[in-house]
Amino acid sequence: MVELAYATMRIQCFGVAREIAGGSSITLDQVEGATVADLRQRLVATYPAFGELVSFAIARNEEYARDEEQIMAGDELVIIPPVAGG
């Protein structure tokens, strides 16, 4: 079971994502090796309110991630709901 614990990953939440998640991060297991598209699908499945947003992106290591990118151990993952700076 130690291995499963290692495999959990924390996904940071800001703005409306923090409200939807009910906290500043979401912890999911079996994210390593999944694609960004997989992660987005799981997030919507777990928190249907993400599907009601105009859009949301995933940032991986402080860059916008493409859907086909594969998530690796140690990645910094962040949910980016529609931005509204300025």
Added chain:
Amino acid sequence: MVELAYATMRIQCFGVAREIAGGSSITLDQVEGATVADLRQRLVATYPAFGELVSFAIARNEEYARDEEQIMAGDELVIIPPVAGG
């Protein structure tokens, strides 16, 4: 001859017009009743360097004057060489 003296008009000069005129104003007689086009022609005839400018306008009472406007006693007349503000 008093009437002739009354009829002289002073035309103010700025920028390159001041250099061409050799002073801050030009005094001409028989300007009253002439059109702005007439005045421009006389200025070029008297100071050919005005004809070498990119353009020059006449301001009458602090407004750009159209060629067909007639000059009246008491008008404030100013030669406006190409502007270069900013």
Added chain:
Amino acid sequence: MDNSDTLHDILLSDRPLSLEHCRDFVSHPSCGGLCFFVGTIRDVNLGETVTHLEFEAYAPMAVKEMRKIAVAARDRFGLHAVALHHRTGDLAIGDTAVIVAVSSKHRKPAFEGCEFVIDELKKHVPIWKKEFRPDGSHWLNARP
């Protein structure tokens, strides 16, 4: 123009922003045109009274994205320098949320580059704002 990375000044801060600082940063003897955009908090949005706003940022990525935009603007419009400062935290009506300052030899690229920077910021930089009205609050742009 010098393409040194030192010719952009990126700031994300919970303290008031300074137009004078941005002006001084971008000014240069070779530049004849400076253009600035200052975004301030409005008292009305979409017809509704606003009492204040709260800005939140994913700071390290926001700064990276702001820097990318500044570099892109300098390259694309031949700008001399770009300053891009953004506030975080609670802002009151009239407060400055963002300052864009650019300098250029001539004025046309200064206007174009300044507008490009603020347009791109609003599209890509991970900053969010929550609008507070007398009857509640909501994150802007989030829902259709």
Added chain:
Amino acid sequence: MDNSDTLHDILLSDRPLSLEHCRDFVSHPSCGGLCFFVGTIRDVNLGETVTHLEFEAYAPMAVKEMRKIAVAARDRFGLHAVALHHRTGDLAIGDTAVIVAVSSKHRKPAFEGCEFVIDELKKHVPIWKKEFRPDGSHWLNARP
């Protein structure tokens, strides 16, 4: 938006111009976008070294024309307020010759209105500048 004549601030002065003054004049709780253009004296023009500039104005008409442009910009772009300040006299490299400041609900008309004001100023306002180079001086734009 209020169309009062008090919502433009026109200045022709032989003293240094203040960006802060212009910012404060145009700022308003209903405005989310402020755009500024600052025209400064460049050290090089058309490849030639410039040592300083001298600005001369036909002051009463210049102020009238500046006011007309400010009014036209407010009408045309739905701006809240316009400040238009211009220097006269001797200016050194880096000095500010002109400041345009406009405020608007949204940013697009702020950019458009600000650019309109400086473009119109350069076409119509009776202000002239003499450029001084190491080898002499001449009035700009005057001769082909």
